[in-house]
Amino acid sequence: MRGLRWHDTTENAKGDEEVTAKIRFFARFRELLGTDIMTDVAPGMMFTSLITTIVQKNPEGYAAIFDENDAFHEFVILMKNGKRVEIGDAAKTPVMDGDEIAVFPPVAGG
C-alpha cells in the first residue's frame, strides 16, 4: 500500500526519523474513505493534522468527520491503540511510530 509522504521536499524528511501509523475508519467513514491506511508521518505530527491530511482529498469524507470550522464533529470517536483520545486533545497528541488510529461515528440505527 502506498503511504502518504510528509514533507518530502523539506530538509526534515530524513528516512530515519519517519514514523508509520495505521488509520482505520469504521462504518460511514469507512464507506467514504476506505480503511487500514498505512501512512508515513513526520516526527511530532499531531493527530488532528494527520487525519485532516488523509481526509481532505475527499470532500464528502471530510464533511462527515469535520465541521465547517475544520474541527471534529463532536460525535466523532478517536482511538489510539484502543484508548480514547478526546477530540479536544487531538491537536496536541503526537502520532507515535506504530500507532493504530481508529476513527468512527456512533452507529445509531436499530
Add this chain to the structure above:
Amino acid sequence: MTLSQREQERYKRQIISFGEEGQERLKKAHIFIAGAGGLGSPVSLYLAVAGVGTITIVDMDVVDQTNLNRQILHFDRDIGRKKTASAEEKLQEINQDITVNAIDVKIDETNAADLVGGADGIVDAMDNYPTRYLLNDVAIVKEIPLFHGGIRGFYGQATTIIPGTTPCLKCIFPKAPPVEVFPVVGVTPGLIGMLQATEVLKYLLGIGELLTGRLFIWDGMQAKADEIRVERNPECEVCGGMIPQKTLKGMKK
C-alpha cells in the same frame, strides 16, 4: 421455579447445554426490550423461544410497509397495526409458556424507570441516541445491565454494559450523531440482535465471557469483525465515580 413437562420437552436441546437449573433461571428472568423494530424483532423472538419467562417490549410505532425488510416480527397483514399488538401476538404464538408485556408508549424521561420496573436487564433496540441515553441512565440507577446494539447499512456495533464495572454508553459515546434516515439491510440487525440475545442469555445463566469493556464492530461488506477496547471515563456525567453496590445476581453461579 420448576419446569412443566412441556417446558422440559421444549427446551430439551438447550438443557443439554446449561441444565434444568439454567432453564429455570431463564424462566424466572424478566428482560426489558426497548423497541420492536429491526433489533427488537430478532432479539425478542429468540429470547422468547429460549424461554425467558417474562419479556416486556415497548414501542410507540405502527407497522409500515417500509419496515418489513428487517422487522421480522411484523408481516404484511400487520401494516397499520400497532407494533406492540403485532409483537405480542407473534411472541405469544411462538412460545405460549412465557409472559409477554407489550407496551405502546414513547419512552421518555418521565416513564423510563417505571417501564423497566423490576426487569433483570435492558436490551437497547432503539434507533436513536437520546432514548439510548435514557435507557443508560435507568440501567445505571437500577444497576442492571444494558445490552447495547446499533446498526447502519451493513455495519453494526454491540457492547454489554455492566453499571459500575464497564464503561457506560455515555463513556463510550458522549455525543449523539446527527439524526438521519439510515440505510438498513435486515441481515445486519439480525446479526447484531443475535449478539445481544446471546449476551442476555449468558448473563442470566451466569456463564461464559460477556462482551464487556469491548465494543464489537461488524463490517458485513468485508465480513470482518473488530473489537475496540473501551474504558470507563472517570469524569463521566452518568457513571463517573460509581462503584458497584450490588452483587450481580444474574452472574452468581
